[in-house]
Amino acid sequence: MSSSDVRPPLWTAAWLVALAASLPLVYVVVRAAGADAETWSGLLDERIPALLLNTVGLAAVVCGATLAIGTGLAYLVVRTDVPGRRGLAVLCALPLAIPPYVGAITYADVLGPRGGLRNLLAVEELPSIFGFTGSALVLTLFTYPYVFLLAAAALRNLDPTYEDAARGLGRGRLSVLAGTTARLIAPALAGGTLLVGLYVLSDFGAVSLMRFDTFTTVIYAEIGGRFDPPGAAALSSVLVALTLLFLAAGLRVRGRGRFEQTGGGFRRESLHTLGRGRWPALAGVVAVLALALLGPIARLATWTIDVLAEQELVEFGGWAWNSLLVSVLAASIAVGCALPVALVMARRSGGRAGLAVGWLAQAGYALPGVIVALGLVAIATRYVDPLYGTLGLLVAAFVIRFLPQAIQSEEAGLQQIGGNLSEAARGLGASRVGAFRRVVLPLLVPSAAAAWAVVFLTVVKELPATLILRPLGFDTLPVRVWTPARDGLYADAGPAALLLVLVSVVPLYLLLARRRGVVPAIT
Numbered sequence: 001m002s003s004s005d006v007r008p009p010l011w012t013a014a015w016l017v018a019l020a021a022s023l024p025l026v027y028v029v030v031r032a033a034g035a036d037a038e039t040w041s042g043l044l045d046e047r048i049p050a051l052l053l054n055t056v057g058l059a060a061v062v063c064g065a066t067l068a069i070g071t072g073l074a075y076l077v078v079r080t081d082v083p084g085r086r087g088l089a090v091l092c093a094l095p096l097a098i099p100p101y102v103g104a105i106t107y108a109d110v111l112g113p114r115g116g117l118r119n120l121l122a123v124e125e126l127p128s129i130f131g132f133t134g135s136a137l138v139l140t141l142f143t144y145p146y147v148f149l150l151a152a153a154a155l156r157n158l159d160p161t162y163e164d165a166a167r168g169l170g171r172g173r174l175s176v177l178a179g180t181t182a183r184l185i186a187p188a189l190a191g192g193t194l195l196v197g198l199y200v201l202s203d204f205g206a207v208s209l210m211r212f213d214t215f216t217t218v219i220y221a222e223i224g225g226r227f228d229p230p231g232a233a234a235l236s237s238v239l240v241a242l243t244l245l246f247l248a249a250g251l252r253v254r255g256r257g258r259f260e261q262t263g264g265g266f267r268r269e270s271l272h273t274l275g276r277g278r279w280p281a282l283a284g285v286v287a288v289l290a291l292a293l294l295g296p297i298a299r300l301a302t303w304t305i306d307v308l309a310e311q312e313l314v315e316f317g318g319w320a321w322n323s324l325l326v327s328v329l330a331a332s333i334a335v336g337c338a339l340p341v342a343l344v345m346a347r348r349s350g351g352r353a354g355l356a357v358g359w360l361a362q363a364g365y366a367l368p369g370v371i372v373a374l375g376l377v378a379i380a381t382r383y384v385d386p387l388y389g390t391l392g393l394l395v396a397a398f399v400i401r402f403l404p405q406a407i408q409s410e411e412a413g414l415q416q417i418g419g420n421l422s423e424a425a426r427g428l429g430a431s432r433v434g435a436f437r438r439v440v441l442p443l444l445v446p447s448a449a450a451a452w453a454v455v456f457l458t459v460v461k462e463l464p465a466t467l468i469l470r471p472l473g474f475d476t477l478p479v480r481v482w483t484p485a486r487d488g489l490y491a492d493a494g495p496a497a498l499l500l501v502l503v504s505v506v507p508l509y510l511l512l513a514r515r516r517g518v519v520p521a522i523t
Contacts, residue, residue, distance in 0.1 A: 013340035018360035021400050024375025025240065025363045031378070032237035035230040043234055047218065051235070055214045055242070058135055058207070059200040065140040066196045070147025071189060073285060078155040080272050082281045089152060092285070093512055095292040096145040097504035099461040101205025102481060102497045103142045106296040107134060108209060109490045134210040141292040142206075143199050147192030154188035194250035201243050202368030204464040205478075209485055215239040216370050220464060223374055236371045243366045297501065303494025311495055320499055323460050323476040326391070330398035331406075331455040335448050337399060338406035345407070346414035362404035369465035372397050377468065394469040398459045405458065406451040413447025453507040460504055477503070 076082050077089040095103075111129040129137070204216040215235055222232035274281055341361040344354050364372070376397050380388040387393050463478045470479065477500040484492035 010340050010343060014344045014357050014361070017337045017341055017403075018357045021403055022360040022363045023379060024367055024372045024400060027375040027378055028233055028236045028240060028367075028371060031230065031233035035234045039230050039234055043231065047235070048238055051213065051215050051218060052238075052242070054132070054212065055201065055239075058132065058139070058212070058214065059197050059246070061136045062139045062143065062200050063193050063197050065136070066144040066147050067189060067193050069140065069288060070144040070192060071151050073144075073288060074148050074151035074155055076281050076285055078152050080274050080278075080281065082274065082278055082285065084282070088285055088289075090509075090512060091289055091293065092148050093145045094505065094508065095142050096149075097457075097508045098142050098293070098296055098501050099205065099463070099478070099481075099504075100138050100142040100203060101209055101463060101478075101485070102300070102501065103292075103296050104134070104138045104206045104209040105481070105485045105490045105493055105497065106299040107138055110295075110299060130211045132212055135207045135212040138206045138210065139200055139203060141288075143196045144288075144292070146195040146199070147189065150188040150192040150195075151185060154185040158184055190250060190253045194247070197246050197250065198243065198365060201239065201246065204368070204370055205482065215242075216368050216464065219374065220370050220468075223370070223377075223468065232374055236374060239368065240366050240371065243368075247365060297498070300494050300498040300501065303491045304498050306494075307491050308495055316495065316499060319475050319477050319480050319496060320503065322474055323478070323500070323503065326395055326398065326466075326476065327456045327460040329395045330402065330459045331452045333395065334399045334403050334406040334455045335410070335452050338403055338410050338451065339448075342407050342410035342414055345411045358407075362407060364401045364404050367401065369397070369401055369462055370468065372401050373465045373468035376400075389471050391471055391474065394466065394471070394474075397465045397469050398455075398462065401462070401465060402455045402458050405454045409447050409451035409454060410444065413444050450511060453511045457504055457507045457511070461500065 073092050077085045077092060082088070107129060111134075202216065203214075204220060207214050208217050208220070215238065219232050219235050219239070222235065338361075341357060345358045367375075376393055377388070380393055461478060463482060466476055466478055467482065470476070475483075477496050480496040481493045481500060484490070
């Protein structure tokens with residue numbers, strides 16, 4: 001697609017989207033810069049060092065654990081003859097449909113000091129799972145699919161002749177795996193680990209329920225408890241800086257490992273026979289699935305059976321409808337807003353201006369939901385007060401937060417559409433708009449549909465922005481999970497949590513079936 005096709009109206013639309021998406025980031029930076037010396041001094045002396053240690057330490061442990069688990073599972077189900085590997089490949093991705101805060105309530109109930117495991121072991125009390133240990137466990141189990149999906153896709157597309165050549169030079173299987181295969185799929189591993197790290201830095205629900213202080217939980221407390229906007233903005237600026245550093249480092253690592261394949265041999269499957277190790281390998285995969293999928297869903301199901309008779313089913317319908325409504329609105333608006341930005345980025349036009357549009361529009365990668373909500377609350381109450389407390393402000397937060405997912409998917413789709421197609425249509429007499437509508441747009445539909453599904457899946461599970469920005473009385477499924485769970489009433493949260501998982505499974509399964517497990521990557 002030719003860069004000359006980028007017209008002023010397209011640039012205007014792209015800049016409007018980019019500037020709107022960057023508003024919360026601009027607010028946080030300006031407000032943090034305006035915080036007085038006393039505020040910064042108190043935070044630097046008392047809060048920031050401890051929060052940095054907690055947040056960075058948690059991200060490091062979870063990234064390392066998910067890298068090991070996700071890569072190991074991907075290799076077993078894609079490149080070995082482990083029994084049932086095709087079905088296992090789908091099951092290994094499904095924990096992505098379980099929000100970590102839902103996983104947190106199941107593990108808090110089972111592994112808590114007076115949880116179900118205590119009764120099974122017939123002991124008086126178990127060691128506390130709350131704190132760093134529980135947070136790391138929960139986030140690892142329910143975010144490893146990010147690494148698994150990208151690693152599995154990379155292994156499927158990897159030309160096995162590279163590994164054959166390494167073995168032909170006398171290297172053993174483990175040497176080839178560690179020295180050749182791992183290097184060739186390193187960009188995918190870096191991309192998956194980057195997604196995990198960004199999620200951990202932005203997580204609020206799981207760490208809050210596990211009673212572990214990170215930047216997000218303290219920022220939320222500053223807003224909702226002490227109502228200290230300068231302190232919240234200062235802490236938010238540190239978290240944004242930390243996230244940007246992590247993002248830049250991840251992108252740099254990922255970019256260094258890029259390579260190109262020139263042949264078509266990668267379509268041939270290359271399976272390693274495990275021999276007697278097939279069944280132990282299967283046991284390992286099943287063990288991970290039991291911890292990340294089967295166990296949590298079973299606990300949610302038993303809770304639902306126990307308390308459903310006491311619940312008003314009509315209320316569940318209302319909560320589910322609210323969740324679906326905001327998710328559909330946000331996904332649809334995000335896909336539409338992403339198009340002009342994706343067009344500018346895909347056509348590599350405008351030099352630094354085009355790069356600026358892309359980065360500003362994707363500022364949501366550096367903004368956890370609590371920070372987006374903080375920025376929009378301040379902007380709405382100061383400049384557009386009628387918008388505060390409305391459904392529109394909540395949907396705007398979702399669009400800003402998850403717009404990058406739509407941009408990434410649509411840009412990838414546009415890059416696969418050759419510019420000669422639209423040029424041929426224009427050569428046959430079609431106008432610029434007509435060529436785009438009749439040629440480019442139909443070819444872009446699959447990528448746009450995938451973008452819609454990804455945004456829908458993430459919005460329907462979003463918690464902190466919903467807690468802060470939802471209109472009065474507008475409860476969604478995540479809110480109805482959070483409300484009883486924060487008071488330790490885990491069983492009461494079970495039915496809403498199970499319904500939320502079921503709602504999330506549908507778009508995830510459709511996405512996996514259509515795209516074979518490819519998650520839009522960060523570029």
